[in-house]
Amino acid sequence: MIKIACFLLASQICIALPNDIYCFVGGWEGNSEVMYIDSLGNQTIGRGLNMSDPVVKRVVEEKGADEAFKFFVSKANENARNKVPQFSQLPKGAQWVLTDINYNLGQTKFGTFRKFIDAMNKKDFKRAAAELKDSKWYGQVGRRARHHVLLLESL
Numbered sequence: 827m828i829k830i831a832c833f834l835l836a837s838q839i840c841i842a843l844p845n846d847i848y849c850f851v852g853g854w855e856g857n858s859e860v861m862y863i864d865s866l867g868n869q870t871i872g873r874g875l876n877m878s879d880p881v882v883k884r885v886v887e888e889k890g891a892d893e894a895f896k897f898f899v900s901k902a903n904e905n906a907r908n909k910v911p912q913f914s915q916l917p918k919g920a921q922w923v924l925t926d927i928n929y930n931l932g933q934t935k936f937g938t939f940r941k942f943i944d945a946m947n948k949k950d951f952k953r954a955a956a957e958l959k960d961s962k963w964y965g966q967v968g969r970r971a972r973h974h975v976l977l978l979e980s981l
Contacts, residue, residue, distance in 0.1 A: 850922045851899050851929050854970045859891070865966070874930070902929035905936065910946050917981050920951060923974045930970070931963065939963075951981040 855873035864870040869877040872891030875898070877883050886894040906924035907913040913921060924946060928936040937943075939961065945954035955978040958964055964971040 847903060847922055847925055848896055848899050851902075851926045852895065854926060854930070855895075899925065899929055901933075902926075902936075905933045909937065909943050912947060912949065916946070916949065919977045920946065920949075920954075920981060923977060926970075927958075927963075927974065930967065951978040955979045 852873050857873050858871060861869055861871050861877065864874070864876070871877055871886065873895045875882050875886055875891060875894055877886065882894070882898070885897055888894075889897060903921075903925045906921070906928045909928075910916070910924060913924065916924075927939070931939075939957070942954050942957035942961070945951070945957055955975045958971060958975050958978070964975070
């Protein structure tokens with residue numbers, strides 16, 4: 827029951843599609859059709875697309891914000907799979923948390939979460955949750971981080 831509630835909380839904008847990773851990530855990002863400045867001072871559009879990054883900017887200009895979002899969620903999922911060889915054997919919630927954190931941080935910063943990634947590789951979800959709590963990221967993203975920790979602790 828806790829797992830279902832966590833998914834629904836994260837996916838408020840698409841409760842009808844609880845098995846959709848794009849919905850899960852997008853539920854945390856919001857969606858803006860106009861450029862805005864994010865909490866770190868970056869020009870951002872769509873669902874958290876950092877336009878200060880030249881690669882993101884090029885993809886958004888070529889595909890539009892919605893397709894760019896899907897492209898980068900897919901890339902985040904691919905990177906999470908590369909970092910966690912057991913990815914496909916993990917519960918769906920763990921897979922979604924890995925993909926979402928990778929999307930939120932980007933590939934390089936995600937790779938610095940070595941202890942978290944190690945715990946996920948060992949399917950030690952309680953330790954993975956503790957590692958998230960012990961990160962700077964946990965204090966920066968608020969509700970999103972608390973949700974992910976609760977979800978992992980429930981597995």
